[in-house]
């Protein structure tokens with residue numbers, strides 16, 4: 584019984600990450616080189632800067648990942664890489680590295696969807712049982728996904744405009760908080776009250792979609808209006824009101840999805856899964872739920888972008904005999920699940 588060892592690459596946005604995953608769930612290494620400091624002064628990720636950083640970091644991260652896992656190329660079962668969605672110039676660096684290693688060491692190349700990666704981060708924490716529900720909330724995505732069987736996805740709902748994390752980052756800027764603002768807004772929210780009663784978009788509509796741009800505008804208008812009148816609003820209350828609106832919508836739509844598709848597990852994935860307010864609300868909802876749905880939120884390091892989650896998703900693709908990629912693999916910036 585040879586162990587399955589997957590070397591995984593993730594370079595879709597602003598983290599260069601390389602991991603070695605054993606048997607689909609044991610993390611032997613998960614190196615993450617973040618570039619946040621280089622993008623902060625621009626208030627967001629600059630694609631050209633991101634790809635340059637990936638080029639500089641990728642070989643070093645690969646060496647570290649292999650050394651920390653105590654494996655060599657000849658021990659590997661396969662190489663996996665995120666090929667979309669994401670920034671094309673960033674994706675291409677991970678793809679080039681993975682192709683090179685696959686070619687040089689005659690290893691199968693497993694192409695992984697970044698969102699499947701976020702979902703299967705949960706497998707690094709606990710065994711998954713099908714069907715399960717996934718709420719993917721990150722800087723680029725807000726999606727409710729029903730996973731009926733391994734590697735089988737049904738998109739139930741998604742954002743029509745901004746992603747939840749993107750909304751956090753944009754209103755954070757108005758509050759004078761550095762990119763990425765989610766964590767700091769979350770902390771500030773815990774010191775305030777929901778006094779502004781911002782809109783809860785799409786709740787009246789009978790679907791599982793989201794919209795956060797109206798909330799963002801309402802927030803910005805409220806602050807600008809007060810500025811013009813020379814008033815100073817309570818920042819903690821603003822953050823708490825914003826967070827209450829985001830959480831109300833995410834939690835309500837998730838509840839509706841669970842009512843329509845009962846499951847035993849709810850996986851929350853992506854950077855916003857780190858949100859304390861969201862975790863508390865979902866925990867409370869599931870505690871009162873007759874189906875006894877289990878809430879699975881990976882630890883912080885696995886919620887954000889990382890290669891371990893890509894290795895976990897790749898292992899599921901291997902088990903379900905999905906086709907391998909060849910040296911023609913290209914980046915797909917707007918890849919769907």
Ligand code: KG4
Nearest residue numbers: 721722723748763765766854855858887888
């Ligand atoms: O998954 P991720 O690392 O990258 C993407 O694939 O987008 O998510 C990053 C996003 C950022 O928008 C960040 O502000 C948000 O996750 N975020 C949070 C929290 N921590 C990170 N949003 C709300 N509350 C948090 N505690």
Ligand code: ZN
Nearest residue numbers: 721853887888
């Ligand atoms: Zn992500």
